[in-house]
Amino acid sequence: MKSIKIVLSFWVFTFAFTAKAAPLLNGIALEKQFNKDIYIAAIYSENLTRDSSTLLDNNIPRRLEVRIITNSLPARRFRNQWMEAIAINNRGDTLSSQAENMVTFANMFKGRFVNGDQLSAEFAADTGSTTISLNSIRLGEIADPNFFNTLLRAWIGSVPPSSDFKDGLLSAGQVSGNLITTFESLTPTSERIADLQLKQINQEEAVAAEEAPTEKPFPTPAIEIADLPPLTLALAETAPAAAISPDAGVIQEGSEVASQSEESASALAEEEIELITVPPEDGPILAAGAADMLEEEEEAPLTADMILARQIYHSSLLRHTYRYIRYPKRAQGRGQEGSVRLNVTINSQGEVLEIQPIQESRFSSLNREAQAAVHRADPYPGVPSQLSTDTYNFSIPITFRLPD
The missing domain is CATH 3.30.2420.10 (TonB)
Structure with a gap:
């Protein structure tokens, strides 16, 4: 009986530690544009909080996730929207220091997102790296401990997409049941995943077959997100709030x-x-x-x-x-x-x-x-x-x- 208690106690301790270490859903928010539901954004963190500064702590692992609701969303349109919010919610010196990382990040986005796609940016506190993935397929990594917060401020900074959007993400786990149900139902099909995996393999083989150019404007190769031809956008920028x-x-x-x-x-x-x-x-x-x-x-x-x-x-x-x-x-x-x-x-x-x-x-x-x-x-x-x-x-x- 004693040994059973010891084993049980060890299991409880392990479970408690794992539960504490596992990323928790801090909040989710719905993005609507042109009277249409576009995507649901989510923030995961070890610490549930309503305070934005707590979520900007580089000592804890965190994850940003976007799940696409609309049937088709140009990836670069989404990217430019995010980058505008980044520009308005970060210091000038931060934008300057992160400019090269922003180029790398921007060129991970091509083609179109479709309903059910899951885009994530995951921060590893031990390495300081941010990994960008689409439907669990790795698009690239940025090894700068300050880059993740540059992304995160776009959502929870002083000038978020909207006050409701920010409040939804800073809900300390108290989120709408209906929104969670919709969020969890948004998953990619097996065909979609297989198609992306094939595209990634082809991309890697093509890169390996080519000779390295003397100048490489896009340091991070990007896979095509969908069969539709990629559409590009002129990057728009934002100004300080007033x-x-x-x-x-x-x-x-x-x-x-x-x-x-x-x-x-x-x-x-x-x-x-x-x-x-x-x-x-x-x-x-x-x-x-x-x-x-x-x-x-x-x-x-x-x-x-x-x-x-x-x-x-x-x-x-x-x-x-x-x-x-x-x-x-x-x-x-x-x-x-x-x-x-x-x-x-x-x-x-x-x-x-x-x-x-x-x-x-x-x-x-x-x-x-x-x-x-x-x-x-x-x-x-x-x-x-x-x-x-x-x-x-x-x-x-x-x-x-x-x-x-």
Whole structure:
């Protein structure tokens, strides 16, 4: 009997240790664009928490996971959306130091995601490496201990895709049962997995058969995600968040933003981008959010300099827009709040060609004001010649929010 108790105690201890070490579902969030469910994002961690700083602890293993709901999602569109959120939620020096890793990460994405695909980024605390996988098939690894947090801040930083999105991920395990059911039901078919495995084998054989080029712009080979021909996107960039007085309509930015030259292409702000909430005298504020869905267009080969240049240009476009946004008086009086995301296309002279709602609020007055602000801001600063494009797409994420 004693030996049985010893064995049982050892089993209980082992189970408890394993349960503690196993990644736990901290939270999940649904991403909707153009009134359609696109994907569900999840964060796994050893520690369940509602505090974003706890999840940014490099001493614990963590995992980000995305499960695709829509039938077809261009992989580079998804990638560009993520990279925009990365740009707005990370310090300028972080973006500069991670630029080469961003190029490697960006070139893991080709083709299209399909319903049931599971994309993951897993951080190993012991090695500091982040492994990117699709349906458990390894796409690549980035051996930089700071890269994972660069990705993670896009979701739980000061300017997330939406406040609901961030709250869902920071729910400390208290997640919606219906959303979990949908999340767990999203799995790839065996045919899909076999197809990806074959593509990876063919890719590796092709790389091994070729002579190494003298210059290698894309250090990490990427498998084709689906049979459809890969579509490329011009990488769009985001600007720091800003609080705007609904009456005066004057942008009130952080000091690091105000001091940054519109023409500067050498560096981004040195301080971490944070949501500035300086309420006007009568209270209401308007805050900027992040993330967007872009129209597809041809993309020049990505380089670290190109990524940083586009980030700076996009930052100037958003700062320009924020100067023209007003918080509708009637919406203020009725306590109406909401988030709006617009995709804007401009020509090389900065003239607005198209405005397309990505996500709208429940209140028509807020939706109308967001589009009206873009029209008031027309024309925008012209597209820099180094970007070599006749048209440019960028997203404008806006959250109309009243003070607590």
